[in-house]
Amino acid sequence: MIIPENQTATDITTVEQVFLPVGFVDLEATLDGGQAFRWWPQNDGAYRGVIGRRVVTIAEADGGLVVRPADGKDASGLTHSLSDYMGQDQDLEGFRTRFADDPCLGPALRGYSGLRVLRQDPWECLFSFICSSTSNIPRIKLNVGVVAERLGYSIGRKTRDVSFPEPETIFEAGEQFLRDLGLGFRAKYLVPAAEAVALGQLRLSDLREASYTDARNALTELPGVGRKVADCVLAFSLDKPESFIVDRHILRALHRWYDVPEKASLSYAADWARDYFGEHSALANQYMFHRERLARRAADWGGAHTERALPEDGR
DNA sequence: GTCCAGGGTGAAA
DNA sequence: TTTCACCCTGGA
Numbered sequence: 001m002i003i004p005e006n007q008t009a010t011d012i013t014t015v016e017q018v019f020l021p022v023g024f025v026d027l028e029a030t031l032d033g034g035q036a037f038r039w040w041p042q043n044d045g046a047y048r049g050v051i052g053r054r055v056v057t058i059a060e061a062d063g064g065l066v067v068r069p070a071d072g073k074d075a076s077g078l079t080h081s082l083s084d085y086m087g088q089d090q091d092l093e094g095f096r097t098r099f100a101d102d103p104c105l106g107p108a109l110r111g112y113s114g115l116r117v118l119r120q121d122p123w124e125c126l127f128s129f130i131c132s133s134t135s136n137i138p139r140i141k142l143n144v145g146v147v148a149e150r151l152g153y154s155i156g157r158k159t160r161d162v163s164f165p166e167p168e169t170i171f172e173a174g175e176q177f178l179r180d181l182g183l184g185f186r187a188k189y190l191v192p193a194a195e196a197v198a199l200g201q202l203r204l205s206d207l208r209e210a211s212y213t214d215a216r217n218a219l220t221e222l223p224g225v226g227r228k229v230a231d232c233v234l235a236f237s238l239d240k241p242e243s244f245i246v247d248r249h250i251l252r253a254l255h256r257w258y259d260v261p262e263k264a265s266l267s268y269a270a271d272w273a274r275d276y277f278g279e280h281s282a283l284a285n286q287y288m289f290h291r292e293r294l295a296r297r298a299a300d301w302g303g304a305h306t307e308r309a310l311p312e313d314g315r
Numbered sequence: 316g317t318c319c320a321g322g323g324t325g326a327a328a
Numbered sequence: 329t330t331t332c333a334c335c336c337t338g339g340a
Contacts, residue, residue, distance in 0.1 A: 034322060129322085129323095130323095132321095132322060132323075133321095133322095133323040133324065133334090134320090134321060134323055134324085134334080134335085134336095135321060135322085135323090135335095135336090135337090136320080136321040136322080136337085136338085137321090137322080138321095138337080138338070139321075139336075139337055139338080140321095140322090142337075143336095179335085182335085182336065182337080183335080183336090184334075184335030184336055184337095185324095185333085185334040185335050185336095186334090186335080187335090188334090189324080223324085223325080224323085224324065224325085225323095225324085226323060226324050226325080227323095227324095228322070228323060228324085229322095229323070229324085232322075245322070246322095247322045247323085248322085249322070250322080265329085266323095289322075293322095317340100318339105318340085319338105319339090319340085320337105320338100320339095320340105321336105321337090321338095323334105324333105324334090325332100325333095325334100326331100326332090326333095327330105327331085327332085327333105328329100328330085328331080328332100
């Protein structure tokens with residue numbers, strides 16, 4: 001049974017799920033592709049995770065998503081926060097139209113049209129991408145997950161059902177605590193970042209209203225936050241669709257598809273891409289990253305997906 | 316068992 | 329502009 005969005009809570013005692021008419025969403029690519037790090041696939045293909053102080057499961061459905069509370073509470077309050085989280089305000093249609101014939105993005109759009117750019121909590125996003133330095137997705141998930149489980153509030157039945165720890169809590173826990181959890185040298189960046197946010201020296205919510213440049217400059221004031229990490233936080237949590245994230249994989253793609261010089265600096269390439277993709281930079285970036293990732297995976301497995309079958313869950 | 320890369324950053328040369 | 333240390337985990 002799917003509850004229409006406009007059904008009120010008085011119609012029945014407990015609303016068990018809501019349907020979000022947001023069009024097709026590729027949940028694996030979107031929730032588990034390197035933007036966010038606390039979503040876990042269930043046996044039934046749905047993803048379980050936390051948004052704010054709510055534990056939810058999200059499943060793909062015809063024309064949108066079905067969201068169920070996993071914390072015993074009512075589903076009726078989830079519609080707005082979930083649409084928001086899924087990036088519904090972004091200009092996905094404009095992006096699709098503009099780049100339908102692009103040699104790199106056109107095939108990507110046809111191949112996995114349901115990839116979205118999330119709109120996450122800025123503090124969790126900042127923490128996660130400071131953790132991403134010289135790391136990889138499995139390890140980032142491990143690090144962020146362990147910190148959340150040790151320091152966050154339990155808001156559900158399972159171990160992972162925890163709200164992300166407040167910056168005050170991270171700051172009080174201290175560097176050694178984070179090192180003992182396996183965060184490595186990133187611990188010495190995370191504690192000052194938590195302090196700056198906790199003391200109000202860095203007001204992340206204000207950066208949603210600030211210009212791209214002002215917001216980026218504010219973020220890169222933090223130790224451990226360079227251009228790359230800042231662009232991730234700007235794109236995935238601070239409403240900056242003009243942010244373009246460049247790592248070595250993306251640089252290779254920019255060279256292959258758009259003739260950006262092979263040995264261009266990462267910041268030159270990012271500026272070039274921001275100019276070229278404009279307000280669609282974050283979307284273009286995510287589709288390009290996903291395409292590179294699949295290509296690399298295919299190459300690692302011996303070419304065009306022919307010699308070996310994909311693993312059960314693609315990871 | 317060893318080796319290596321992994322969505323970087325900051326400091327020094 | 330380039331090089332190097334920084335931590336540590338999983339896979340080859």
